[in-house]
Amino acid sequence: MSDPTPPGQPTANPVDSLRYRFSPQLVTLAEGHPAEAEAVRTLRTHIIARHIDDGRRGLAVCSAKPGVGCSFTAVNLAVALSQVGVATLIIDADLRKPSLESFIQPEAPKPRSVDADRTPLERIHQEVLPDLSVLYAGDLARSSEELLGGDNFRRLMERCLRDFEFTIIDTPPASDSSDGLRVASVIGYALVVARTNVTLMKDVSQLAKQLQEDGANLIGAVLNET
Numbered sequence: 660m661s662d663p664t665p666p667g668q669p670t671a672n673p674v675d676s677l678r679y680r681f682s683p684q685l686v687t688l689a690e691g692h693p694a695e696a697e698a699v700r701t702l703r704t705h706i707i708a709r710h711i712d713d714g715r716r717g718l719a720v721c722s723a724k725p726g727v728g729c730s731f732t733a734v735n736l737a738v739a740l741s742q743v744g745v746a747t748l749i750i751d752a753d754l755r756k757p758s759l760e761s762f763i764q765p766e767a768p769k770p771r772s773v774d775a776d777r778t779p780l781e782r783i784h785q786e787v788l789p790d791l792s793v794l795y796a797g798d799l800a801r802s803s804e805e806l807l808g809g810d811n812f813r814r815l816m817e818r819c820l821r822d823f824e825f826t827i828i829d830t831p832p833a834s835d836s837s838d839g840l841r842v843a844s845v846i847g848y849a850l851v852v853a854r855t856n857v858t859l860m861k862d863v864s865q866l867a868k869q870l871q872e873d874g875a876n877l878i879g880a881v882l883n884e885t
């Protein structure tokens with residue numbers, strides 16, 4: 660991957676003229692979801708106290724099965740961190756079913772020709788909100804193989820961990836692919852999301868075991884209640 664920007668320098672924003680639409684599912688922004696927003700803020704407090712304050716700069720948000728609120732938790736946590744001034748990057752690593760756009764929708768798609776030559780790093784949407792930057796799945800890689808196993812992804816992660824105070828990667832459920840495990844092992848830390856009355860304990864334990872076998876530290880589990 661070409662790497663034209665010196666370490667520590669902010670990257671150019673190719674899309675800074677874009678505007679964004681924020682879904683009501685971003686409960687940390689929207690009015691009218693006090694309980695959900697409070698739950699995310701409590702999670703933020705734990706992540707800051709037990710993770711960020713220890714000098715760690717990122718984590719993968721993982722789940723065993725779809726529909727448990729993995730993306731919901733990842734993106735709301737990212738917004739909540741940005742709201743207290745932590746320069747945060749949220750990456751959608753669910754290439755098969757990306758969902759970040761359903762939370763933060765760019766006003767208009769970019770013409771493909773404009774950014775065909777850009778690296779994923781250069782495609783980061785900088786500061787869509789103060790201290791919140793976004794990398795959409797479609798801008799991350801053209802194929803899952805290219806993305807998650809390779810050196811390019813590792814280099815991208817090194818750069819993101821350096822350039823942002825905190826990087827959160829939303830991953831696909833383990834039942835769909837091993838991408839989440841691979842991402843977690845590269846970034847080193849995982850947070851597992853489960854859903855009240857839906858997720859089975861045995862699925863969470865199995866995911867926790869797989870994460871540990873792949874070398875990712877499990878920093879905690881979130882019980883998402885809706």
Ligand SMILES: Nc1ncnc2c1ncn2[C@@H]1O[C@H](COP(=O)(O)OP(=O)(O)O)[C@@H](O)[C@H]1O
Pocket residue numbers: 684695722724725726727728729730731732758883884885
């Ligand atoms: N705590 C919650 N409160 C309100 N809506 C939620 C909550 N958790 C998840 N959702 C909604 O449920 C749907 C599925 O959640 P999502 O995060 O996309 O699941 P996953 O990423 O685990 O497949 C989305 O529309 C999401 O906004």
Ligand SMILES: [Mg+2]
Pocket residue numbers: 729730731753758829830831
């Ligand atoms: Mg998801």
